[in-house]
Amino acid sequence: MPPEPNTAPLVAAARKRRELTRAKAIQALRELDRTGAPVSFEGVARRAGISRSWLYCQPDIRAEIERLRDATRRSPSPPIPAAERSSDASLHARLEAALERNRQLTEENQRLRRQLAHALGDQRASHPHAQV
Known part of the structure; x- marks a missing residue:
């Protein structure tokens, strides 16, 4: 063998x-x-x-x-x-942050428009004969 x-x-x-x-x-x-x-x-x-x-x-x-x-x-x-x-989770987080920032800016724009409307109303009330 x-x-x-x-x-x-x-x-x-x-x-x-x-x-x-x-x-x-x-x-x-x-x-x-x-x-x-x-x-x-x-x-x-x-x-x-x-x-x-x-x-x-x-x-x-x-x-x-x-x-x-x-x-x-x-x-x-x-x-x-x-x-x-970028991972999917990272992109999702960035999207959420952008959407939140968008919401904040929309609220700020609405607040500023209301303030402007009040200021213009006060100005017209204090000068009734003046043209604005």
Whole structure:
């Protein structure tokens, strides 16, 4: 019977190579996004020095590339890095603040109009023959 092959070193080397490749891909993805550069499978593969086919086989990395790629395609202006983009919660808070400010300004305008009307009424009452 042939001796049992010692595959542990091969398995460890393959695991280490996979982890290194993942780290390079994630680093390249973060760098492209941080700089606002267009994110694509080709760009990530080129920057990381890995194959595009490997990227397509990694569900989490693939999903992130597609998400960032789609986000930059929808934007007509230069791409904004993900860390600088407004979240839905942030946009909602800004909208609420703007609506509150609008309400305050409307109330102030109404108050000022009433004050002006009273001032003009007082002026007419104190000078009945003067034309205003």
